[in-house]
Amino acid sequence: MAKQFGAMILMALWGSCGYAARSGLPASTVPDCIGVNIHFTGTEREQVDMIADAGFRFVRMDFHWASIEKKKGGYDFKPYDELVDSLATRGIRALFILDYGNPLYDDNLAPHTDEGRAAFARFAAAGAAHFKGKGVLWELWNEPNGGFWRPQANVEDYVKWAAAVYRALKKADPECTVLAPALAGWDMAFLDSAFKQGLLKATDVVSLHPYGSAKPEDAAILYAGTRELIAKYAKKGTNYPIVSGEWGYSSWENGVSLETQADFIARQFLSNMASGVRLSIWYDWRDDGLDPNENEHHFGTVYNDLKPKPAYTAVKTLTTELDGYSFASRISGDSPEDYLLLFRKGDSYRLAAWTVGEPHSLSLPIDVEQVEIVSRSGERTKADIKNGRIELKLTNSPQYVEPIGTSTRWAMEAAWNVEAGTVLTDSGLQVKVKSVVNGDLVPNATVSVSGAGVERASVKFNTQASAVSPDARPEHTF
Structure with a gap:
């Protein structure tokens, strides 16, 4: 799917997507919709202040089952209480990832038995009840299509687990907001299968991790493909916002330069907003180590010693210049x-x-x-x-x-925008376009198409859709 979509960039994909707000998600306004991944709990005053000063308004952090439930039925939330309270003093909210195994259940693997799922659901419900009213978002696992769902990815087990946890969360706090599946990369086969098996009944928001995008703007194609799958499987009239829950570029020896990393973090936030993404969270806040040959050590906006990298300055400039703007x-x-x-x-x-x-x-x-x-x-x-x-x-x-x-x-x-959606068919990429000025439909619009092999010929139009073949003209007015 990623390769099929990747050959073509549609100008019409950019514009208002019209997705209804759901309880818990921030306004699509700078800096409310901008966040960063962290790897700490507790007060951490210096780091929290630096995060806030850059303009981040969300942090994403593991809500690690095994570190909270060390005895069956007993939950220690103290380190997370300290974190949430510290964040709140600077107007920052938490997105907690309900994740990973527990040696007390299912051999420390991902929950895959009735007992394991029930135990995790009780843990999640306890967390939701404890943090009720504190603006916490809850994400169902981290990248279950990859190595984090041990011993190996299993769509059926993941959806069964997600359904059990979602029910428990909503019973504990009916107003809480739940995100899933925290998809790693462009794995549309996993996403399609999860939706087909009912995942959309176990989440309020679809969360993606668009790793694999050569540049930030490419993720617009992933979002478009995801919206088509949502339209295919969701109950009619139900909208699911999309969140970019984790995504970054490392400045390690074989990665991007420090200056390119700074360009990419700003462009990621900007282009995601243009694609209608409700919340964008960069990975990572801080370099995890000092080894120049270790990819995982250099995703941060600051160095390991907390000295700002160019990426930190790029975020601070963006949130300063566009403060309050949408x-x-x-x-x-x-x-x-x-x-x-x-x-x-x-x-x-x-x-x-x-x-x-x-x-x-x-x-x-x-x-x-x-x-x-x-x-x-x-x-x-x-x-x-x-x-x-x-x-x-x-x-x-x-x-x-x-x-x-x-x-x-x-x-x-600013009054004019294009609302567009796409679907890949055997005959080409079908683009449904509406031209809107201040909310009113306009009968004429221009659609620009670019990409490899886009040179000339066959474009078919009707009042609702156009089918664009890979050799379509760059522009057509209808």
Whole structure:
């Protein structure tokens, strides 16, 4: 599935997705929808303050069964109480991962017997009751399609376990929000099978870990494919928000550079918001070690000694410049490789701009006399507007453009968006598109398609859908 979708990027995938809010998920506003994975409990005042100062508003952490239930029926939540209370002082919420085996049950393997599932359900219910009203989100395991579901991945066992745990969580706290399956990578076969066996009845939110995306923007294809599976299996009229629960890029010896990691963390958050993802959590907060040849040691936004990496500065710049803003629309540029994302806060607008291609200049129309441009690392410059256009130098690093004065043009751009969904068929990729201005359907729209082999020919249209073959034209108006 990943390879089939990966050949084609659809401009129409970007826009408002119209998914209804569910209790517990944050608003799709910076910085509320931005989080980071951690590996600590307790108060940890210095780390919590640094996390908050960067602008993160969620942390994701293992809620480890074996460390909490060391005697049957007894639960020690103290380290997690200290963590939740410490986070709350800085306005940060927790996403806890209900995970892993316990030597007291099922030989320390993933719960796979009635006794094991019942024991885990009691543990989860105790946790939900204990933290009720404290804004905790609950995720059902971590990457069960990989090595974390011991002894090996088993869709049927996972769904049975998830159903039992979901019922227990909702009985303990009917208002709690549950996420699943924390899917590792682009394993659409596992996701399809889990949904087919009823997983959507055991979760409120679909959580994905889009590892394997060569660049952050590629995950839009995974989200589109996931939404098609949701539409296929969900009860009619039921919507499931998507969360990016874990995903990062390591700056180890054979990984990305420190500067690319900084570009990618900002672009991941920005592009996820444009794809309608309700919460995005970067992996990882802190480098786990010092070995330059160990991949797992270098996913952090800060070094092992807590010294900030460029990625930390990139997040702080993003959350500062877009504080209180929400994604509004993607502005069309000269190339589908250019990302011009417009964000709105009331009557104020700001633009996040970068390219995934080669650096180049772009002339963009705007109706103010001056703008301020902020680099990914926070440097600020002012630029005068000449002949109603601004010359932007696009690179792989996001920059933020703030008009000095009111831009009517950007207000009009923000009012327009495309709502799109896709489904892969034997004859090609079917794209269902609606063009919307301030919530009203517009009969005419332009769809741009790019990708390997996209050059010319067959596009079929009707009032609701278009079937686009791999050799379709880059643009068509209908």
